[in-house]
Amino acid sequence: MKQPKKILLTGAAGYIGAHTAVELIQKGHDPLLIDDFSKSDDTLLKGIEKIIGAKPNFIQGDCKDPAFLEKLFSQKKFDSVIHFAAYKSVGESVSDPLMYYNNNLRSMVELLNAMKKFKVFEFIFSSSCTVYGQPDVIPVNENAPFKKAESPYGTTKQMCEQILEDVVRSEKELRVISLRYFNPVGAHPSGLIGELPIGVPNNLVPYVTQTAAGLRPKLTVFGNDYDTPDGSCIRDFIHVVDLAQAHVVAVEKIKNMPSNNEAFNLGTGEGVSVLELINKFEKATGVKVNFEIGSRRSGDVVKTYADPGKAKKMLGWQTKLSLEDSLTDAWRWQKRVSHLSI
Ligand code: UD1
Numbered sequence: 001m002k003q004p005k006k007i008l009l010t011g012a013a014g015y016i017g018a019h020t021a022v023e024l025i026q027k028g029h030d031p032l033l034i035d036d037f038s039k040s041d042d043t044l045l046k047g048i049e050k051i052i053g054a055k056p057n058f059i060q061g062d063c064k065d066p067a068f069l070e071k072l073f074s075q076k077k078f079d080s081v082i083h084f085a086a087y088k089s090v091g092e093s094v095s096d097p098l099m100y101y102n103n104n105l106r107s108m109v110e111l112l113n114a115m116k117k118f119k120v121f122e123f124i125f126s127s128s129c130t131v132y133g134q135p136d137v138i139p140v141n142e143n144a145p146f147k148k149a150e151s152p153y154g155t156t157k158q159m160c161e162q163i164l165e166d167v168v169r170s171e172k173e174l175r176v177i178s179l180r181y182f183n184p185v186g187a188h189p190s191g192l193i194g195e196l197p198i199g200v201p202n203n204l205v206p207y208v209t210q211t212a213a214g215l216r217p218k219l220t221v222f223g224n225d226y227d228t229p230d231g232s233c234i235r236d237f238i239h240v241v242d243l244a245q246a247h248v249v250a251v252e253k254i255k256n257m258p259s260n261n262e263a264f265n266l267g268t269g270e271g272v273s274v275l276e277l278i279n280k281f282e283k284a285t286g287v288k289v290n291f292e293i294g295s296r297r298s299g300d301v302v303k304t305y306a307d308p309g310k311a312k313k314m315l316g317w318q319t320k321l322s323l324e325d326s327l328t329d330a331w332r333w334q335k336r337v338s339h340l341s342i
Contacts, residue, residue: 011084018044047193080122093153104156130154139307182236182267186326187333194333209334223296236267236305239321267306
């Protein structure tokens with residue numbers, strides 16, 4: 001085990017934050033979990049408790065609130081901050097962009113302010129492949145340019161990365177890693193934590209599992225007339241536990257990075273179409289998914305998957321779990337929480 005770290009983990013009651021909390025604790029690190037419950041409740045915190053066999057250290061609070069952060073940072077000492085807390089619904093960001101700019105930018109700026117004041121120098125940022133917009137070259141590597149984002153949500157991720165670039169230039173001791181996620185899917189193999197969308201899911205896999213469970217009558221595939229082998233869009237679906245483990249490695253190795261601001265694509269390196277995913281789900285679980293072909297969803301990237309080579313080379317990280325693992329784990333979780341879905 002590497003040196004255990006004291007970590008502030010924001011957005012801990014959310015999907016990726018909760019999985020990362022488990023991986024960090026199981027590796028002997030000491031995360032303090034925070035969440036304001038604005039887009040979640042304590043369901044995943046209870047799941048974490050069951051997995052690790054103890055109550056995780058948790059404080060409810062909003063990282064946009066400087067007074068809350070001041071109190072937190074003056075009472076606890078941190079080596080690093082892993083910042084997941086953000087809004088992530090593409091559609092909601094289009095209808096309420098100010099809410100997205102206010103939340104996603106302010107929370108990061110206030111955290112960086114607190115880190116500067118209390119001399120905390122390691123920051124891991126939850127970024128997204130959405131920063132690349134419609135990429136020209138696939139697989140996408142970290143040198144791909146930021147194209148115009150498809151939504152205000154995507155713009156907040158680009159702006160956060162820009163802010164980080166400016167801040168590391170002025171604060172020599174600060175070290176930053178931005179992790180650009182492709183499509184996180186699946187759930188913890190215990191079935192105790194997973195994705196818990198509020199209301200009707202926007203993302204594909206929760207929609208698939210809720211339809212399979214009979215909570216939604218039909219899944220709509222958004223377009224089968226794209227320029228891809230089966231006409232549906234292509235994505236890089238990465239198991240959330242693999243993704244969580246990348247955060248553990250990043251926080252352990254942040255001091256060894258050649259520069260004080262690095263970005264890594266986190267994906268499997270394999271493109272899978274929407275129709276292929278439905279087919280794999282049916283094969284992996286033996287459950288049929290009722291679906292129809294609908295029109296294209298505006299703002300969708302046609303085809304994208306990661307070149308995860310930089311993460312492999314510099315972090316020594318690569319995915320270990322398959323899409324079948326993701327889908328059977330997502331299904332196990334769905335069956336457990338169907339009564340909670342609306
Ligand atoms: C989107 C965002 C991504 C964000 C992620 C998390 C973009 C381009 N991507 O990913 O940045 O991190 O959401 O919220 O903004 N699909 C269907 N039927 C459905 C749902 C989805 O066919 O009911 C299709 C979509 O058209 C898409 C694929 O499934 O082709 C994946 O969609 P989704 O799960 O929403 O993820 P992204 O759009 O890739």
